[in-house]
Amino acid sequence: MALQVQIIGVRGMPEVRPGDDLTALILAAVRGQGSDIEDGDVLVVTQKIVSKAEGRLVDLRQVEPSPPAQEMAARTGKDPRLLEVILGESQRIVRQERGVIICETRHGFVCANAGVDTSNVGKGMVCLLPENPDQSAERIRVAVQERATGISIAVVISDTFGRPWREGHTNVAIGVAGMSPIKDYVGQADPQGYVLRVSTMAVADELAAAAELVMGKLSRVPVAIVRGFDYRRAEGSARELIRPAERDLFR
């Protein structure tokens, strides 16, 4: 039997609204297409529907831009209310050039606009990242376990980030539960006995990227099941994927 990982897209999710029981919607959609969640699966859920279920939406008409947001708006030509929201989600502006604002979010993620997003949320509204994406992942993990008795899964909350040096965005993990997001090869040797050059793989990011292959941006597939990947069961946290400033050559 060949070594195989399957990525199963979950279609048929309804529009998610604040207060919805997201796990119930996911399980219904999975079962509605004749699939099921199995022990050892990794459930990858896009940030957008998690944020919507958690009510992380802001109506820009109710935002009063502060003087720093107004000043930034004058410099960039962007909506001062949107900038106010972005600044509120940021602990630091990393770069601000050519109309792009790279922020370090309150969680520590480095991404454009602190993850604040205007697409797929309706006119005048913006969507923020979940308050605590690890907790969001853990809530889904526990709820799946309670409702599908006897199975243990991992959950990854994914978002779409750009990156330096390379064109195009990729999906990465911003929340993790039930698995170690890093596969650690420290001290392990290759078949010739040499210690490996690469010591850690960001498998949670690779899972998020793999899931994106069935999700796309317009196909309304906000959830994917990754089956057959041999991960290390652990509490897990996407914080493990954030490089501390003292180890980062690019801050």
Added chain:
Amino acid sequence: MALQVQIIGVRGMPEVRPGDDLTALILAAVRGQGSDIEDGDVLVVTQKIVSKAEGRLVDLRQVEPSPPAQEMAARTGKDPRLLEVILGESQRIVRQERGVIICETRHGFVCANAGVDTSNVGKGMVCLLPENPDQSAERIRVAVQERATGISIAVVISDTFGRPWREGHTNVAIGVAGMSPIKDYVGQADPQGYVLRVSTMAVADELAAAAELVMGKLSRVPVAIVRGFDYRRAEGSARELIRPAERDLFR
């Protein structure tokens, strides 16, 4: 039928040597495990075996370090012969700090040590990136097409790169043939009619990352078949994934 992408690891590859017919070895291994390559598949091949087949190996005992390499060795404590090889593969040193040398390779990739690698190649030897990874990918693509009549596939050559801000490495595409490495959403709208925030996805990098889930670092799975991914057929080139300096906030 659920939307599904399969990632099939290819086991049973022999140790690859300079001059080997890599496509023949891959096809034999694929068929040896009862799999086959099908029309529309993406074949992901790790750089290491491509470089070995192409003879991109250097014996450090035959390297004469130049004065710049010797000076760098004195500063970093690294092997001056290895540094000579790294400098030869680089068009620019991007950062050099805390024992890490981030280079821009002659191809334009930004990565540690210009992709020069000491693992899995035997004592005293180092392995370079393929001279032209797109051409390497194209050669495999054409050879598969010739030997498995009537099928059209895409090929991605993958390597393991680190990245700023985030811990852990991920696999990315350094060579592409038969597909567009970027999925372009420019001008497309979400269901509410809003133009998408994210306009381009680096699907070739996501394919490389997905393939890594079955490859690992020690399991001798240097090839994976990705089946069911709906890519855009095109000549393709990993150069499309290199962000030009004028669009990059981090050079």
